[in-house]
Amino acid sequence: MNAINEDGIIHIVDDDRAVRDGLGFMLSSLGLTIETHSSALDLLDRLDGALIGCILADVRMPGMSGLELLDELKRRACALPVIIITAHADVPMAVRAIQSGALDFFEKPVNGMALVERINDALKEARARAEDEALKAAIASRIESLTGREVDVARAIMDGKQNKQIAADFGISLKTVEIHRHNLMTKMEATTPADLVRQLVTANWDKI
Structure with a gap:
């Protein structure tokens, strides 16, 4: 055996x-x-x-x-x-x-x-x-590092919105959205929007 x-x-x-x-x-x-x-x-x-x-x-x-x-x-x-x-x-x-x-x-x-x-x-x-638990814990830690606006942008990306739509919804400039998006992707260690979405789904993103 x-x-x-x-x-x-x-x-x-x-x-x-x-x-x-x-x-x-x-x-x-x-x-x-x-x-x-x-x-x-x-x-x-x-x-x-x-x-x-x-x-x-x-x-x-x-x-x-x-x-x-x-x-x-x-x-x-x-x-x-x-x-x-x-x-x-x-x-x-x-x-x-x-x-x-x-x-x-x-x-x-x-x-x-x-x-x-x-x-x-x-x-x-x-x-x-x-x-799986270790991955969820790592993602949760990344989410905790996000600012409120970065969380808003993350939700918008989950909804499939482009930067121009996000800027219009929040009443901010396109450049500001791009900065928030860059910081969001960096903190989440995501290389693509699809990677970001996978992480947020894994972490039950609707609870953030």
């Missing part, structure tokens, strides 16, 4: 130490970084907000079940993908897990190759999500 090392942490949550140790040994031997947790509450106490990684959680655990953990992770807006593993599977449980946001649902004993493949999918998803 080959795993993709995405520098993320695989959190194994199971009250059965033998299961934790077995999964941990298998996954760590493939180059993955492992953290084990004896309960859902232990996981929640130790989560550090990292965006890269995934969670393997049992369903039936003392205190908080795997399904309740899914709900709590959603409430906390935790972005880590979750794979549910259980020895007591049934269709309604699997449906609820998927509806609650689980990436997949495995029944014990787990097929190691299938699990590793799904973990790889989870890490890729987490990496893509983290990159």
